[in-house]
Amino acid sequence: xxxxxxxxxxxxxxxxxxxxxxxxxxxxxxxxxxxxxxxxxxxxxxxxxxxxxxxxxxxxxxxxxxxxxxxxxxxxxxxxxxxxxxxxxxxxxxxxxxxxxxxxxxxxxxxxxxxxxxxxxxxxxxxxxxxxxxxxxxxxxxxxxxxxxxxxxxxxxxxxxxxxxxxxxxxxxxxxxxxxxxxxxxxxxxxxxxxxxxxxxxxxxxxxxxxxxxxxxx
Ligand code: URA
Numbered sequence: 001x002x003x004x005x006x007x008x009x010x011x012x013x014x015x016x017x018x019x020x021x022x023x024x025x026x027x028x029x030x031x032x033x034x035x036x037x038x039x040x041x042x043x044x045x046x047x048x049x050x051x052x053x054x055x056x057x058x059x060x061x062x063x064x065x066x067x068x069x070x071x072x073x074x075x076x077x078x079x080x081x082x083x084x085x086x087x088x089x090x091x092x093x094x095x096x097x098x099x100x101x102x103x104x105x106x107x108x109x110x111x112x113x114x115x116x117x118x119x120x121x122x123x124x125x126x127x128x129x130x131x132x133x134x135x136x137x138x139x140x141x142x143x144x145x146x147x148x149x150x151x152x153x154x155x156x157x158x159x160x161x162x163x164x165x166x167x168x169x170x171x172x173x174x175x176x177x178x179x180x181x182x183x184x185x186x187x188x189x190x191x192x193x194x195x196x197x198x199x200x201x202x203x204x205x206x207x208x209x210x211x212x213x214x215x216x217x218x
Contacts, residue, residue, distance in 0.1 A: 003119070008041045011119045015112065019092050025108040027093035033060035037088025037116060044187060045085045046122040047071070048113070048132040050162065051101050057094035062087045067164035071128075074163065074180045086120050088113060090131045101131060110135070117155075123190035125155055126183060129162030147179035149186040156186045 003011070019036040022028050035052040038061060047063075055065035063071050063082075072082050091101045091109040113135070117125070127133045133142055136157045137150060149158040158179075166176040 003121075005041055008119050012041060012116070015115050015119065019112055022092070022109075022112070025093075025105045027091070027095060027105055030096060031093040032057045034092050035060055035062050035089060035094070036092055036112070037062055037086065039082075039086030039088075039120075040084070041120065043084070043086035043120055044123045044190075045080075045126060045183065046117070046120055046124070047085055047087045047126045047128060048135070049087070049089045049128045050131045051089050051091045051098075052094040053098050053164075054094070062089055063163075067162070067167060070163045070167045074176065077177065078180055078184055086116075086122060088116055090135050106131070106135075123156065123194060124149070124183065124187050125157045127157060127159045129160075129165070133159045146175065147182055149182070149189075156190045158183060158186050 016036045019034045022034065028034070031052075035056045039046075049063060049067075052062065053065055053067070055068075056062055062068070068082075071087075075082060075085065090113060091105050092112055093105075093109075095101055095105065125136060127136055130142055133140060133145070136152055137145065137159065140159070142159060142161060145159045146161055147159070149156050151157070160179050161172050161176050163176065166172040
């Protein structure tokens with residue numbers, strides 16, 4: 001059954017409160033603020049990063065530091081503002097010193113992202129960095145699959161390098177700029193499919209599943 005926008009708003013608000021109170025792993029007691037994610041309830045595109053950093057932890061918002069500024073530049077290059085997309089992370093609390101998330105932290109946090117995917121029901125998920133890629137397309141190295149959209153469990157997944165990595169490496173920067181320009185094409189394809197297919201169950205995209213249909217478009 002299709003959720004109304006009001007249903008979605010209510011569910012997301014409950015989820016945000018849940019993330020704010022979550023103590024399922026030690027990061028929940030170490031954070032300043034949890035960072036559930038933000039964006040329009042009916043966003044067609046979801047960007048999924050890795051974990052909050054220092055500024056995100058201070059403000060409770062995703063991608064508000066230097067990587068976030070670069071992300072906004074990338075979005076602008078395809079005619080989008082950050083308020084046009086839903087932005088979230090694989091884990092919702094900052095790891096100390098911005099270290100990589102641990103498997104147990106990712107495991108404890110994964111149901112929040114599953115639920116967000118189900119509520120927003122975006123047409124395209126853009127993964128930012130390795131941890132997000134592994135969440136959606138496990139076993140695929142970023143160097144091989146970046147910029148190539150694939151359909152996984154009914155949703156288009158477009159892998160990108162992490163903007164923070166690209167910010168400091170000239171060659172990666174050009175790569176992520178080129179990869180970002182492919183997003184509108186995948187969104188157009190997803191819209192075409194949505195018009196010609198019956199609606200899919202909302203949570204179809206939530207789990208990184210074995211069956212990955214590989215349909216490179218570009
Ligand atoms: N890097 C991420 O992966 N997420 C953020 O929210 C900020 C930086």
